[in-house]
Amino acid sequence: MSDRLLLGFFAEEDEVLSATRALRGSGLQIADIYAPYAVHGLDKAMGLKPSRLPWICFALGLAGAAFKVWFEIWTSAEDWAINVGGKPFNSLPAFVPVTFEVMVLCAGLSTVLAFLIAARLYPGKKAPQFDAAVSDDQFIIAIEQNDAAFDPKLVAELLSQHGVVRVEERVGASQ
Amino acid sequence: MASADWPLSAPLIAGDKTPGKVTGDICAVLDSRPTSLWWGGLLLSLALLLLGVVAISYQVATGIGTWGLNKTVGWAFDITNFVFWIGIGHAGTLISAVLFLLRQHWRTSVNRSAEAMTIFAVICAGIFPVIHMGRPWLAFWMAPYPNDRGSLWVNFRSPLIWDFFAISTYFTISATFWYIGMVPDFATIRDRAEPGLRRDIFTVLSLGWDGSQMTWLRYETLYKLLAGLATPLVISVHTIVSWDFATSVIPGWHTTIFPPYFVAGAIFSGMAMVLTLMIVARKTMGLEDYITVGHIDKMCKVTLATSLMVGLAYITELFVALYSGNEYEQFAFFNRMAGPMAWAYWIMFSCNVFVPQLLWFRKVRTSVLMVFVLSIFVNIGMWFERFVIIVTSLHRDYLPSSWSSYAPTWIEIATLLGSFGLFFTCFLLFCRFAPVIAISEVKGVLSVGRAKRKGGAA
Numbered sequence: 001m002s003d004r005l006l007l008g009f010f011a012e013e014d015e016v017l018s019a020t021r022a023l024r025g026s027g028l029q030i031a032d033i034y035a036p037y038a039v040h041g042l043d044k045a046m047g048l049k050p051s052r053l054p055w056i057c058f059a060l061g062l063a064g065a066a067f068k069v070w071f072e073i074w075t076s077a078e079d080w081a082i083n084v085g086g087k088p089f090n091s092l093p094a095f096v097p098v099t100f101e102v103m104v105l106c107a108g109l110s111t112v113l114a115f116l117i118a119a120r121l122y123p124g125k126k127a128p129q130f131d132a133a134v135s136d137d138q139f140i141i142a143i144e145q146n147d148a149a150f151d152p153k154l155v156a157e158l159l160s161q162h163g164v165v166r167v168e169e170r171v172g173a174s175q
Numbered sequence: 176m177a178s179a180d181w182p183l184s185a186p187l188i189a190g191d192k193t194p195g196k197v198t199g200d201i202c203a204v205l206d207s208r209p210t211s212l213w214w215g216g217l218l219l220s221l222a223l224l225l226l227g228v229v230a231i232s233y234q235v236a237t238g239i240g241t242w243g244l245n246k247t248v249g250w251a252f253d254i255t256n257f258v259f260w261i262g263i264g265h266a267g268t269l270i271s272a273v274l275f276l277l278r279q280h281w282r283t284s285v286n287r288s289a290e291a292m293t294i295f296a297v298i299c300a301g302i303f304p305v306i307h308m309g310r311p312w313l314a315f316w317m318a319p320y321p322n323d324r325g326s327l328w329v330n331f332r333s334p335l336i337w338d339f340f341a342i343s344t345y346f347t348i349s350a351t352f353w354y355i356g357m358v359p360d361f362a363t364i365r366d367r368a369e370p371g372l373r374r375d376i377f378t379v380l381s382l383g384w385d386g387s388q389m390t391w392l393r394y395e396t397l398y399k400l401l402a403g404l405a406t407p408l409v410i411s412v413h414t415i416v417s418w419d420f421a422t423s424v425i426p427g428w429h430t431t432i433f434p435p436y437f438v439a440g441a442i443f444s445g446m447a448m449v450l451t452l453m454i455v456a457r458k459t460m461g462l463e464d465y466i467t468v469g470h471i472d473k474m475c476k477v478t479l480a481t482s483l484m485v486g487l488a489y490i491t492e493l494f495v496a497l498y499s500g501n502e503y504e505q506f507a508f509f510n511r512m513a514g515p516m517a518w519a520y521w522i523m524f525s526c527n528v529f530v531p532q533l534l535w536f537r538k539v540r541t542s543v544l545m546v547f548v549l550s551i552f553v554n555i556g557m558w559f560e561r562f563v564i565i566v567t568s569l570h571r572d573y574l575p576s577s578w579s580s581y582a583p584t585w586i587e588i589a590t591l592l593g594s595f596g597l598f599f600t601c602f603l604l605f606c607r608f609a610p611v612i613a614i615s616e617v618k619g620v621l622s623v624g625r626a627k628r629k630g631g632a633a
Binding site: 072075076080102112135 | 367391
């Protein structure tokens with residue numbers, strides 16, 4: 001992300017959507033968009049790739065389940081096999097419920113952890129915000145200025161066409 | 176969404192809200208001083224909780240001989256309460272996860288508090304098996320950790336160990352889901368708060384959330400994944416609870432219908448509890464615009480549907496007993512309906528099957544008072560369902576010479592009251608210190624099904 005950003009403030013979600021499409025249509029780079037709630041279709045308008053979190057969820061869920069199956073067989077049939085009511089030491093069908101629970105636990109917790117790492121969220125982090133109203137009802141489109149396609153006149157026109165409320169500039173933003 | 180069809184269905188949120196108003200309305204509850212009604216409720220809950228603490232301390236110090244159990248009836252009040260509380264929790268997961276996957280937008284008004292209800296109910300439920308062990312300080316023996324007894328491992332073939340894993344996973348995943356759902360709202364509270372302790376607390380809790388769309392995209396993915404995991408989880412949890420009974424050889428317990436029957440019953444009882452809590456919460460906190468009569472109407476329909484499933488299960492059980500030709504099975508059900516505990520069976524049947532039939536009428540579903548009374552009936556009926564399943568299946572076993580009866584002691588009743596105290600204490604504290612309604616999710620559904628406010632290109 002460059003250190004010169006132009007911030008367009010919006011009040012309505014559909015204006016953000018149309019403005020995003022228009023800006024990207026004229027070849028401008030959108031650094032990020034800040035929104036008080038998840039706006040449907042905005043990720044597509046911004047051209048963001050789908051998140052890879054499902055792969056983490058799948059892989060670690062599978063790993064957790066595999067470990068648990070091994071652990072149940074090892075404890076019940078190898079390490080200290082105990083005859084319970086004449087049931088086979090390796091009672092695979094009876095191991096299914098716990099395996100399922102451990103799979104869900106591993107998949108869920110690891111996906112949350114992966115999310116926090118990917119989004120760089122941690123307790124005590126100061127939110128690097130442009131405006132506190134983003135968590136209330138304000139939308140902000142941050143546009144890269146260090147870009148060959150960036151033409152101030154064109155950008156101003158596009159933004160006002162789509163109902164921008166106000167425009168600000170940030171230089172050397174910490175984001 | 177260029178031209179919305181007319182007539183439109185009623186908006187999900189009443190009162191023509193804008194995102195800014197939503198923030199204001201829901202945070203107003205947190206900003207204002209607690210009402211005397213809240214203090215009254217909290218004091219009453221704390222008193223009940225204290226009663227429960229005294230009762231539990233006494234029975235742990237003395238032993239579970241303080242209960243009304245005997246050689247024939249080895250499970251009764253505590254396991255009834257355990258299954259009752261676990262069931263209550265399931266509606267929270269249904270609303271937060273299942274309805275999310277089914278894209279039922281109305282859930283946004285109730286999912287936060289329903290999830291809170293889940294977590295507190297699971298905490299209440301967890302107490303009972305632990306004290307039932309008799310030596311609760313050794314409860315950690317349930318975990319398969321390397322120990323100096325061999326290592327002697329737990330028996331993974333036992334439904335009781337399945338239960339341990341199911342309940343602890345359910346609690347962990349539900350609590351995580353709940354917390355992750357609150358992070359954007361914590362950021363909203365943080366940004367509104369004056370500098371000071373409150374702001375610092377919410378700065379920590381909100382994890383530095385800044386509303387970036389890249390984060391929202393990952394967040395939505397995460398939310399979907401957690402919902403997808405919680406949905407089979409909730410079914411597995413009550414299935415496993417039912418296996419505590421179904422894998423035994425007791426007539427009345429040993430039936431294959433138990434897993435679906437228990438899951439439907441759990442959602443039924445949980446929905447009733449959600450209705451009870453929501454009707455009180457919307458009234459006392461002035462959230463009528465968010466939890467509308469439309470929401471109550473929809474939850475009533477779920478309640479009615481699950482009531483019918485439960486009723487079907489009751490009748491199926493009777494039919495299977497008749498059709499099986501098994502004398503013991505037939506006796507178990509005849510004894511339920513006409514034995515010395517028939518009163519409990521008929522309370523169960525009336526509260527769970529007959530009374531909810533009133534919900535067929537729109538007039539009843541849209542009358543908040545009627546729904547409230549009805550939901551209390553269902554709560555009572557579902558408690559009795561577990562009592563009937565457990566006690567009437569046990570008290571007259573194979574040998575008439577060992578037939579017995581069961582009545583709870585005051586210790587057991589005090590423990591049940593104490594669990595209600597714990598539940599309501601947690602819930603009232605939650606209402607004061609966390610956003611009861613998912614602020615960011617409600618903002619996202621303000622314009623569902625209708626044209627956006629200004630003519631955008633969306």
